[in-house]
Structures are given as structure tokens and as C-alpha cells.
Amino acid sequence: MATLDINQVRACFPSLRSGHIYADNARGSQTAQSVIDRIVDYLSNPNIQSGTDYSVANSQRVVEGSIAVAELFNAASLDEVGFGSSSTMIFENIARALENDIQPGDEFIISYEHEANNGPWKRLAARRNAVVKYWQPTPVSAENPYSLTYKVEELLPLVSSRTRLAAINACSNILGSLIPVKETVKALRQRANEQGAKRLEVALDCVAYASHRKLDVQEWDVDYCVFSVYKVFGAHNAAAYVRLAALERSLTSIAHDFLKVDDKPYKFQPGGPGHELVYGAAAIVPYLKSLTPEDDLAASFNAIANHERELLAPLLLFLTDAKQVDRGVRIVGTSEINLSRVPTVSFVVVGQNAIKSKDIVGAFEKKGGISIQCGNFYSYHLIDNLRPKLDVNDGVVRISFVHYNTVEEVEKVVDALREVLER
Numbered sequence: 001m002a003t004l005d006i007n008q009v010r011a012c013f014p015s016l017r018s019g020h021i022y023a024d025n026a027r028g029s030q031t032a033q034s035v036i037d038r039i040v041d042y043l044s045n046p047n048i049q050s051g052t053d054y055s056v057a058n059s060q061r062v063v064e065g066s067i068a069v070a071e072l073f074n075a076a077s078l079d080e081v082g083f084g085s086s087s088t089m090i091f092e093n094i095a096r097a098l099e100n101d102i103q104p105g106d107e108f109i110i111s112y113e114h115e116a117n118n119g120p121w122k123r124l125a126a127r128r129n130a131v132v133k134y135w136q137p138t139p140v141s142a143e144n145p146y147s148l149t150y151k152v153e154e155l156l157p158l159v160s161s162r163t164r165l166a167a168i169n170a171c172s173n174i175l176g177s178l179i180p181v182k183e184t185v186k187a188l189r190q191r192a193n194e195q196g197a198k199r200l201e202v203a204l205d206c207v208a209y210a211s212h213r214k215l216d217v218q219e220w221d222v223d224y225c226v227f228s229v230y231k232v233f234g235a236h237n238a239a240a241y242v243r244l245a246a247l248e249r250s251l252t253s254i255a256h257d258f259l260k261v262d263d264k265p266y267k268f269q270p271g272g273p274g275h276e277l278v279y280g281a282a283a284i285v286p287y288l289k290s291l292t293p294e295d296d297l298a299a300s301f302n303a304i305a306n307h308e309r310e311l312l313a314p315l316l317l318f319l320t321d322a323k324q325v326d327r328g329v330r331i332v333g334t335s336e337i338n339l340s341r342v343p344t345v346s347f348v349v350v351g352q353n354a355i356k357s358k359d360i361v362g363a364f365e366k367k368g369g370i371s372i373q374c375g376n377f378y379s380y381h382l383i384d385n386l387r388p389k390l391d392v393n394d395g396v397v398r399i400s401f402v403h404y405n406t407v408e409e410v411e412k413v414v415d416a417l418r419e420v421l422e423r
Ligand SMILES: Cc1ncc(COP(=O)(O)O)c(C=O)c1O
Pocket: 026, 027, 085, 086, 087, 088, 089, 114, 116, 117, 169, 171, 172, 173, 205, 206, 207, 208, 227, 228, 237, 238, 377
């Protein structure tokens, strides 16, 4: 199996040359040079608005962005992908476009995750008198009440004959765990059929997932899928997949009323996306494919997953060591070092010698050289519902790596953590 050439990887990211350790990648990754080059190229050669006779080359560049993103999603057609300034905005746009198709009494199942895939559905439910049900994560270990994971057996009883939408996350931006998307969606659809639900659609948030594993909307059988390009080595925008059937049957256009966009992404993407950023996104696929000799996304993501497991191990082993557990360290999420988890690790320090999350991050900031983060990361309700209760604004300490991080960097982060926790 191919492994990553980490020096080659790191050479693709100009900001890594400083030697600063980015251990907060779930917040946003560094940007690949090839993405930067395309953005500069688009704006300099020259920046003509697309849609005119003399801007054919620019329009083609924007299409290149869609082609790349369609490949990343494994969408069946270019008409199924669109862009927006953020995943939050795309979900809100999709919810607005879905409004006419929601009846009073319809039910939405929402997982307790980042508000981007919660808020739009809650607001839509309020506008249309729909009902919101929550899929909550539950602990896997009696010793650690924060050892949360999502269990399908807790999801299925929420399905009824009125279930219209399930809004779930492929990976939790706090817990770091992956849900088995294909199996979960299959079980959901089967239960919905048994209950006599007329049409269940699945909205999948892949923002915390897309830099770690390969997307496959067709294999997963989802209707809506979103990820933020700025977390996948690109610039600050986001990409959406909407299944053609949903475009045709479920959404009412939120674009200008005189535009004929019945089966086009413009239905949920009113106005042009940042064209230079869309063109920049076209560089992500070649970058990812360059990681392994196979020149293939699946092979690259396998190599990424294996490398990331190596990054996860030293951090999780340290935080779950008996000494740290006695000291009050609790992982928020599961502690297994396997491929059902990405190297996004959250923890709190509780008990007699509790430390506020912001004080741990503050100690790192004072020392310099390493970025980590704390807070609720907009997964407000997940953190607010942890029991024993935590301060929802202080939240958790979150350390998150991606494939350009090295084991040596992880070890330095662990050394710095040891200093803070053992002083
Ligand atoms: C899981 C998850 N979903 C959605 C978002 C929101 O993404 P955006 O900033 O593109 O709106 C984030 C951002 O951190 C996230 O982690």
C-alpha cells in the first residue's frame, strides 16, 4: 500500500515553511500552492466576468472548478454541484429552496452537530410547522461520560411515516468519529419505507470529513452534501452536491424569477460564486491525486487515512494514559485508535484540579509555535448537552491534524501538553 512522501506533501504548502505547527486544522487547513496559483492566475489574466463572448476562457475555468468538485463528490453530473461562500450559507439556501415542499407535520431528524446543518432545518421547521427530532450521541464507556458516539440503534426509533429529512454529519467536528454513512442511510431509508414515509431526503454535512476520507454521494445514496473548500486545502468557499431528483422535484428556485434553472445548481445558488475561488478549487483534485503513484483519489485517501492513524496514536495514548486520566483529562469522543476516527481530538480537564480549556490554549499561545483551539466550535448544542455539564463557551480543547502534519509535530504537541497538564 502506498505511503505518503511527507516532504513532498509539505513542499506543496508555502505556509508550512515557517515551521509553525498547525494543530488546529479542523478550523481550516493551509492552502496548497497550486490553489493559490490558480486564484492569482484567474485574477491576473485578466479578471473578466464570465457570461460574455470575450470571457469564454474564464467561464471554462469556472467549469473546471465544478468538474473537480463533481469528481470529489463522485456526483453523477456537473448539474448536481454548486458553490457558495460557506457551508453554512449553502445549507441555508437549500433549506430556503426546499420550503415549498415541506408540509405541516413533516419531521426532520437532526444530529447534535455543527449548527450549519442544524439551524437552517430548525428555522425551516418553524416556518412550515414541521417537527424536529434529535439524534443524540451517547457514551460508550461507563468510566467516561463524555465518550460519546452516534449509534444507529438510537436513530432508527426516531423515524416515522412523517419523516421528511435527516440532517446528519459524516464526521463530528468535536468527537472526531466517522459515522458509517452508507449503512446509516440504508438503515434510515429501510425504516422510513417500513413506516410508510413518502419521501425521505438526507442532508449530509461533510465539512469535518472531506480532508480525511473520500466522498461518495452515489454510494452513500444521499440527496444533499456539503463541504468547505477552505478545510480541504483550498480557499475560503464551499461546495454543494444536490441530487438531480432533488433539484427537479424538491427545490423551488431561489434565483431570479426570470431565470430558467429548473434542474441546475442555480436553483440553490442565487448569484455567481467567487469565480476565482471556484477555479482555485480545481487544483485540489490534482493535488490529492499526486499523493500516490496510482493517480487516483481512492488510493490517496487510503494513504491519508493510514498516515492520519499514525498521527492520532501518540496524542490519544498520551491523553488516555492512567496518569492523565487520574489528573482529570477526559476525551470528548471515543478513544480507539482505528480508522473509524480522524485525528481531531477534543478533551476537557475536570475534577479537583480542573483547568479551563481557554487556559490550556492560552498556555500554548504564550509559548508560541503551535496552534490549538478551544470552544464549542459552533457545535453549541452538543457541548451544551454534555453531562456532567461544562461551560458551553469554554467548551473543549480541540487538537486536529491532517495529512501534512508529521508524527514529530504530534510529539511536540504532546510534550507541550504534558508541560501544561503536569505543572
Ligand atoms: C462540521 C462542520 N460543519 C459546518 C461548518 C461550517 O462551515 P462554513 O464555515 O463553511 O460555514 C463547520 C465549520 O467549522 C464544521 O466544522
